[in-house]
Amino acid sequence: MLRQVAEGVLVHESEFCQSNAVVVHGRDGVLLIDPGVQDHEMACLANDLSDSGRTVVAGFSTHPDWDHLLWHPQLGTAPRYGTARCAAAVRDQLSDPGAKADITAHLLGTGIAERVPLDLYGLITALPAETARIPWDGPQVRIIEHQAHAPGHAALFIEERGVLVAGDMLSDVLVPMLDLDGTADPIEDYLAALRLLEGGWRMSASPRVGREPIR
Numbered sequence: 001m002l003r004q005v006a007e008g009v010l011v012h013e014s015e016f017c018q019s020n021a022v023v024v025h026g027r028d029g030v031l032l033i034d035p036g037v038q039d040h041e042m043a044c045l046a047n048d049l050s051d052s053g054r055t056v057v058a059g060f061s062t063h064p065d066w067d068h069l070l071w072h073p074q075l076g077t078a079p080r081y082g083t084a085r086c087a088a089a090v091r092d093q094l095s096d097p098g099a100k101a102d103i104t105a106h107l108l109g110t111g112i113a114e115r116v117p118l119d120l121y122g123l124i125t126a127l128p129a130e131t132a133r134i135p136w137d138g139p140q141v142r143i144i145e146h147q148a149h150a151p152g153h154a155a156l157f158i159e160e161r162g163v164l165v166a167g168d169m170l171s172d173v174l175v176p177m178l179d180l181d182g183t184a185d186p187i188e189d190y191l192a193a194l195r196l197l198e199g200g201w202r203m204s205a206s207p208r209v210g211r212e213p214i215r
């Protein structure tokens with residue numbers, strides 16, 4: 001079920017690690033950030049959207065980890081964006097013909113392996129490097145790319161709604177997970193990213209006091 005957290009911003013929480021899919025209302029439809037994990041959860045989200053007369057006009061994956069690259073046919077065929085580095089990392093993953101089977105194998109024992117749909121996995125359109133905002137007809141959504149957790153990870157800041165979508169940088173249930181493969185100093189990269197997010201938040205023209213960042 002969708003839960004409103006700010007005007008025109010709603011979240012759909014997965015049973016898996018309490019990760020959030022985030023919906024932002026635009027003029028002609030919604031921006032969908034990190035759509036979800038399990039088949040029935042994304043179908044539920046798609047039904048909630050169609051029940052409210054809304055369609056997805058743009059998607060965004062915050063980073064190239066498997067649980068942020070999924071999609072459901074009922075969500076439609078809107079472009080699904082990621083940073084250039086994110087899209088390159090996904091291309092690299094999918095160059096291995098066994099990539100999807102590896103994800104399923106990785107999930108064995110979690111109880112959700114057969115509920116994670118991989119047909120539309122990773123179909124990400126790269127935004128040109130240095131793109132500052134999501135290209136869509138809705139509230140301005142600033143892209144804050146950094147070096148922590150995964151290649152090309154970006155937080156999205158919906159400034160006029162006072163909402164920061166932090167991807168996997170902040171979690172209620174997991175410790176911070178460092179990108180141990182892609183960087184020389186993953187701890188400093190993580191700290192630098194947190195400073196960047198904090199700075200973006202503080203630079204907001206009219207931050208809403210008391211609004212919790214969305215994880």
Ligand SMILES: [Zn+2]
Nearest residue numbers: 063065150168
């Ligand atoms: Zn992740």
